[in-house]
Amino acid sequence: MTEHPLEVFHFCPKCGSPDFEIHNALSRHCANCGFTFYQNPRASTAAFILNEKGELLVARRGKEPAKGTLDLPGGFVDNDENAEQGMVREIKEETGLDINPNAIEYLFSIPNVYHYSGMDIRTLDFFFLCHTTNDAVVKANDDAAELQWLPLREVYVERFGLRSIRQAVHRFLEKNC
Known part of the structure; x- marks a missing residue:
């Protein structure tokens, strides 16, 4: 319950x-x-990370909720961080990528409900666009079980497990495909 x-x-x-x-x-x-x-919403971030070929970096969730489904790199913003700092930190923790905080672009936000420890935690998810080179080395860490680069035409919304991520991916693909 x-x-x-x-x-x-x-x-x-x-x-x-x-x-x-x-x-x-x-x-x-x-x-x-x-x-x-x-009980105000927690700030959370997620990144659309594109390489020079226009491929999107996606993660497979290593933990509940939605373990095993696709996700975007990201996570909760810590105290004393702004959304951009939280995004850069989460990308580093989950992928190993060093992203310049001045090179990320805010896209939009979506309110969400994140089910955790038997409770529904209200979040406000901030979505960002980041770019990296084709030779960038990524390594799944933290909450990510694995990472893969996908051409945008091979990104399917229904493979993403979290509601706000599905909404964001749909919105992103509508604009970029």
Whole structure:
């Protein structure tokens, strides 16, 4: 059963009081100490990485959710990072590629629900375009079980496991094919 994060937390994380009530759709409020906890979306990134031949770098997910399906390199933005820094870090962690943060192009964002640890985590996924050379060496690491370069005509939306990634790939292909 999937639960909204606010349904899981029954005690105030600041003072431990059980008087931690639903305040609105995005928050709980503690009647004891006055603390309000907001459940805002987490920032996440994904990259369309193209080589000089116009091939797209795709990853096969090594972990749940959607283990074994295709994905784009990316992941959650850490505290004290902007979306571009998070994107560059995630690309390095998952592929080994060093991408110049000044050479990435923001494309669009899509709200998403990421099912993890029995909860639906609301995310705001930022999509970027990056370019690399044909001789760039990639190596699957972190969450990526494997990486492959695909010509855009061989990229099929239904092979991607996460909803926002499928939406983004569809949008990207409509514009670039």
